[in-house]
Amino acid sequence: MKHVSFSARLVMVGCGSIGQGVLPLLLRHIDLAPSQITIVNSDERGRAVAESMGVTYLVSPLTRENFREILSPLLGAGDFLLNLSVDVSSVALITFCRELDALYLDTCVEPWAGGYTDTTLSASERSNYGLRESALALRESGNAGPTALITHGANPGLVSHFVKQALLNLAQDTGLVTTVPTTRAEWSALAQTLSVKVIHIAERDTQVADIPKERDEFVNTWSVDGFVGEGCQPAELGWGTHEPAWPADARRHAFGSGAAIYLERPGASTRVRTWTPLEGPFHGFLITHNESISIADYYTVKNGEDVAYRPTVHYAYHPADDAVLSVHELAGKNWQMQSRTRLMMDEIISGTDELGVLLMGHAKGAYWYGSRLTIDEARSLVPYNNATSLQVTAAVLAGVIWAMENPRAGIIEPDGIDHERILEITQPYLGEVVGVYSDWTPLRDRGRLFPEVLDEAEPWAFGNFRVV
Incomplete structure (x- = not known):
């Protein structure tokens, strides 16, 4: 059953176990063609699965220095960035999507590579509490703007x-x-x-x-x-x-x-x-x-x-x-x-x-x-x-559909949605x-x-x- 139609582009960053597992669900339940999807990953792990479904697959590791250059040709107003990566800053991607007026979903608030164990930061700063506060700080007055549903996998989510x-x-x-x-x-x-x-x-x-x-x-x-x-x-x-x-x-x-x-x-x-x-x-x-x-x-x-x-x-x-x-x-x-x-x-x-x-x-x-x-x-x-992965991928699917149905909810957590x-x-x-x-x-x-x-x-x- 198709839950929702989506005519814009969807870019998936990361294609590990969750990216590979959610891809057939997206095509099963959302009315979008494989040609509308592009996967950007740091390695070749998901290429065979993606190409078997007709989805474009690019190997381009994202860093602080290059992520805008790599993603800018692939995303614009009304498009969707599905972030299933590790070692790529969620805050950077959310900020980028809000500038473009694009939709966004991730399964956790990630730092750049090394952020979890960077002992130059305090334990408080490298905690999930600190990462969550940095994402919520992007909310503007009234929390307007495109939907960015953060941390919506199985748990969190x-x-x-x-x-x-x-x-x-x-x-x-x-x-x-x-x-x-x-x-x-x-x-x-x-x-x-x-x-x-x-x-x-x-x-x-x-x-x-x-x-x-x-x-x-x-x-x-x-x-x-x-x-x-x-x-x-x-x-x-x-x-x-x-x-x-x-x-x-x-x-x-x-x-x-x-x-x-x-x-x-x-x-x-x-x-x-x-x-x-x-x-x-x-x-x-x-x-x-x-x-x-x-x-x-x-x-x-x-x-x-x-x-x-x-x-x-x-x-x-x-x-x-x-x-x-x-x-x-x-x-x-x-x-x-x-x-x-x-x-x-x-x-x-x-x-x-x-x-x-x-x-x-x-x-x-x-x-x-x-x-x-x-x-x-x-x-x-x-x-x-x-x-394990299906409990996550089903929740990612549901979050993507909810965001598409509610495209102007601003930055929001799972606790605040239906x-x-x-x-x-x-x-x-x-x-x-x-x-x-x-x-x-x-x-x-x-x-x-x-x-x-x-x-x-x-x-x-x-x-x-x-x-x-």
Whole structure:
């Protein structure tokens, strides 16, 4: 089914696993010809897929010095820049698109190459919090101009829409009579009324391959460069008003909304306890993501200048087992990258990516809502995808369609757009979309081997997660 027609040009920057996986979806659901699409990539990785569909493919690595020269002939007013790259500044591309009056979408706010690990910058400056603030600072008065939908992949992106649907489900199941909120103030008031204290983006990837990880190799089910980059950034989380204790290595930011904090350690070295319905309890990495900040910010309630309510929000990610081994090896080498990388795709033989949001602290305990997509389902739905990439590419497709339908929304985040429209487009590609209640808390079975000092009165507090 074609959701929307688009007569202008679409330029895709980057063509790794997500670029290759989203291309058939764009041609399936948007009325545009392959001749309208140009891919600009830093290497040859996606050429065969692109040219098999009749799409123009250019190898032209973008830098601070050349990106305008390369992109200017390809883009103009009304065209669309789909940024799926790494090591290319999102802020630079957003600024460029606003000058041209072109539409824009990305899946994360990227710095130029080396920005994630540039130790000449403070941890705050190279955090996702800092990158987000730099993108939002481009908003003009009234936030007019062409739509630039930032950070709209699976997470960040799709999970923000899961949060809204989960809140509505909770409201219904707890007997709270409410209409669907239409404003940020109404959504945040609903979360406060429901007493949602903590939101995890809780993900467990169980995909396995028939080729095991080798020594000095980083293996992952989605972009290796993207995962390593964000894993080396400081661990970050939205900081809730209910939190009774302050983590020892936590720091506040001296600028911006104040909705989040960071820890002086890499996210890929920080583990937290979480829960998903299929896996049950597990340790996830506290990887920094834009949604940890944007969701906490969006659901903040203020009395004047004082923050009256804000949930704690963070990612808790257990990637595929071979990716965990890869992270362990990376950390052991003091974050010096392995010499070889491999994206798991055709060699995957089984497994599921269970991605959702876990809302805790409310009257019904814990509620997980999200997608459970198997590798077999993903392969039957769209070529050039695995279970992880399809959750991302479906969300990219939905974001592109929403931007085309709403071309004058200015710079906007997933939390601020229509969740029902996004879920309508993505649901056919998400496998089993479910909501599951649980009585699990981070205190469950703690101290079983050795005694621990825990604050039983605050089972949802971040301090009780005992980051290790």
